[in-house]
Amino acid sequence: MAKNTKNHLLSVAQMYEADQRTIESGISGIRLMEAAGSAIAREITTRWSPRKTVILCGPGNNGGDGFVVARLLHNKGWYVRILLLGERDNLKGDAKTNADRWPFETQPFSPDGIKDADLIVDAVFGAGLVRDVDGIVALTLKAAQQQNVPIIAVDMPSGVDGDSGQILGMAIQADITVTFCRAKTGHYLLPGRTLCGDVIVADIGIQDPIIEQIAPENTKNAPAHLFPWPKTEGHKFDRGHGVIVGGQQMTGATRLAALCARRVGAGLITIAARGTAYMVYRTCEPGNLVSNDNLNEILADPRKNTVLIGPGLGIGEGRKALVKDLLNTDKNLILDADALTMLAGHNWQNRAGETLLTPHEGEFKRLFPDITGSKLERARQAAHQSKATVLLKGPDTVIAAPDGRCTINTTGTPWLATAGSGDSLAGICLGLICQGLNSYDGACLGTWLHGKCAETGGVGLISEDISTLLPEVLKTLQK
Numbered sequence: 489m490a491k492n493t494k495n496h497l498l499s500v501a502q503m504y505e506a507d508q509r510t511i512e513s514g515i516s517g518i519r520l521m522e523a524a525g526s527a528i529a530r531e532i533t534t535r536w537s538p539r540k541t542v543i544l545c546g547p548g549n550n551g552g553d554g555f556v557v558a559r560l561l562h563n564k565g566w567y568v569r570i571l572l573l574g575e576r577d578n579l580k581g582d583a584k585t586n587a588d589r590w591p592f593e594t595q596p597f598s599p600d601g602i603k604d605a606d607l608i609v610d611a612v613f614g615a616g617l618v619r620d621v622d623g624i625v626a627l628t629l630k631a632a633q634q635q636n637v638p639i640i641a642v643d644m645p646s647g648v649d650g651d652s653g654q655i656l657g658m659a660i661q662a663d664i665t666v667t668f669c670r671a672k673t674g675h676y677l678l679p680g681r682t683l684c685g686d687v688i689v690a691d692i693g694i695q696d697p698i699i700e701q702i703a704p705e706n707t708k709n710a711p712a713h714l715f716p717w718p719k720t721e722g723h724k725f726d727r728g729h730g731v732i733v734g735g736q737q738m739t740g741a742t743r744l745a746a747l748c749a750r751r752v753g754a755g756l757i758t759i760a761a762r763g764t765a766y767m768v769y770r771t772c773e774p775g776n777l778v779s780n781d782n783l784n785e786i787l788a789d790p791r792k793n794t795v796l797i798g799p800g801l802g803i804g805e806g807r808k809a810l811v812k813d814l815l816n817t818d819k820n821l822i823l824d825a826d827a828l829t830m831l832a833g834h835n836w837q838n839r840a841g842e843t844l845l846t847p848h849e850g851e852f853k854r855l856f857p858d859i860t861g862s863k864l865e866r867a868r869q870a871a872h873q874s875k876a877t878v879l880l881k882g883p884d885t886v887i888a889a890p891d892g893r894c895t896i897n898t899t900g901t902p903w904l905a906t907a908g909s910g911d912s913l914a915g916i917c918l919g920l921i922c923q924g925l926n927s928y929d930g931a932c933l934g935t936w937l938h939g940k941c942a943e944t945g946g947v948g949l950i951s952e953d954i955s956t957l958l959p960e961v962l963k964t965l966q967k
């Protein structure tokens with residue numbers, strides 16, 4: 489059976505490969521370009537009525553798409569002008585063919601050329617952006633931005649790197665970006681994600697088997713089908729027994745995590761704590777189990793399969809030793825917050841259980857100071873190096889598996905940037921992994937659910953809301 493490849497994200501190189509393989513299979517480049525231009529023209533005409541349109545065409549095939557859009561809009565009675573970067577005579581291949589089909593003049597790039605535009609199509613650079621945008625291109629793009637009219641980007645907003653989502657020199661802010669076949673990683677990594685506006689993925693005739701052959705390692709996070717629904721004949725011990733090493737001072741972090749773990753279906757959650765903190769946990773949420781036994785004794789029960797350590801833990805030599813001891817057990821481990829900070833410089837080895845690291849950018853830099861590159865590549869390298877699943881948090885959270893798979897999460901709102909939100913996420917992951925999900929699936933689903941809670945809660949969200957919102961989110965997943 490054919491695999492569902494719709495959530496795959498392509499790198500720029502993989503997109504060129506998909507184009508190439510399609511052309512070799514007998515669909516010409518000119519047909520692909522016509523399909524690309526038609527898709528853009530369709531997206532424009534379904535959203536906007538005819539108006540004065542300026543199309544900014546670059547010197548490559550992105551510009552070629554622009555010429556197709558110009559022709560199709562003109563044929564529908566739109567008033568269209570083209571500003572072309574470089575000489576018309578220098579165009580090559582399919583772009584030249586489409587320029588030859590445009591029977592009107594083109595004008596050179598200039599800020600003045602934008603002046604009467606009521607709608608702008610950015611067909612300057614797409615996959616072929618190779619250096620910083622500057623000079624007359626930057627000036628013209630700035631003028632386009634200042635015109636304050638709808639901007640439709642072809643493939644990528646010009647200036648955004650299709651792989652990393654980073655800005656090369658400067659970039660244009662689009663209202664919509666129409667890309668082809670599959671989205672690219674740069675559409676979902678910041679700042680690219682913001683600069684794209686709405687991303688529309690148009691089918692231009694590249695067949696799914698070609699994407700299957702390319703086997704992209706990156707996806708857009710879409711894990712709802714992984715949720716471990718309780719079984720009719722189920723027992724609480726079938727639903728996993730998670731343990732949280734309770735913080736001594738910041739007890740709220742552990743409590744938030746415990747609530748979230750239980751909300752996603754963990755059968756039992758034990759908080760391991762000592763001293764006054766033990767009493768705090770005992771007197772709080774009655775559904776938590778609380779133990780002041782030695783952690784070794786607590787973990788001697790093989791049903792306690794997954795341990796979360798880090799939230800509210802604090803830093804100290806004893807706690808560092810505890811974290812290292814846990815690494816030598818066969819329990820599934822989720823290492824968050826202070827546990828990660830204490831592992832800076834650690835020599836990572838294969839473990840018997842699943843391992844999930846959940847750093848934010850600051851913790852990541854301390855853990856992996858030598859790793860550089862795009863957020864996606866850094867997470868991938870860290871997972872490879874640590875042999876653990878790495879959940880690199882932020883508005884564009886990336887989850888990477890040691891085998892090279894990566895996903896970019898797109899759920900969530902800026903209201904998640906609040907104390908305790910990360911603890912809730914770690915708790916959700918604990919609840920899922922203790923029920924048997926592997927650390928990559930647990931991290932993907934946990935991050936997705938966490939973001940959905942924020943979307944459902946809307947404005948004014950605080951971390952206490954996340955566990956309360958989980959049932960509402962889960963209801964939307966029920967068949």
Ligand SMILES: NC(=O)C1=CN([C@@H]2O[C@H](COP(=O)(O)OP(=O)(O)OC[C@H]3O[C@@H](n4cnc5c(N)ncnc54)[C@H](O)[C@@H]3O)[C@@H](O)[C@H]2O)[C@@H](O)CC1
Nearest residue numbers: 507520521548549550613614615616617618619620621643
């Ligand atoms: N058969 C295909 O390969 C298809 C390609 N398509 C379109 O083709 C695009 C890729 O085309 P290309 O590979 O020609 O690349 P682009 O058209 O994105 O850009 C390449 C051109 O821009 C120049 N350039 C790059 N960065 C620059 C900078 N900062 N300042 C000035 N000049 C710069 C390069 O020297 C080159 O001339 C895609 O984004 C998509 O829009 C679509 O038509 C679908 C089919």
Ligand SMILES: Nc1ncnc2c1ncn2[C@@H]1O[C@H](COP(=O)(O)OP(=O)(O)O)[C@@H](O)[C@H]1O
Nearest residue numbers: 881882883900901902904905907908909910911
């Ligand atoms: N601007 C944002 N948009 C969406 N999600 C965000 C944003 N900022 C942070 N987050 C998410 O909120 C959570 C914050 O976690 P973390 O930084 O560990 O904070 P804390 O430990 O204080 O709870 C992470 O899941 C992160 O991905």
Ligand SMILES: [K+]
Nearest residue numbers: 610613642644
């Ligand atoms: K573009």
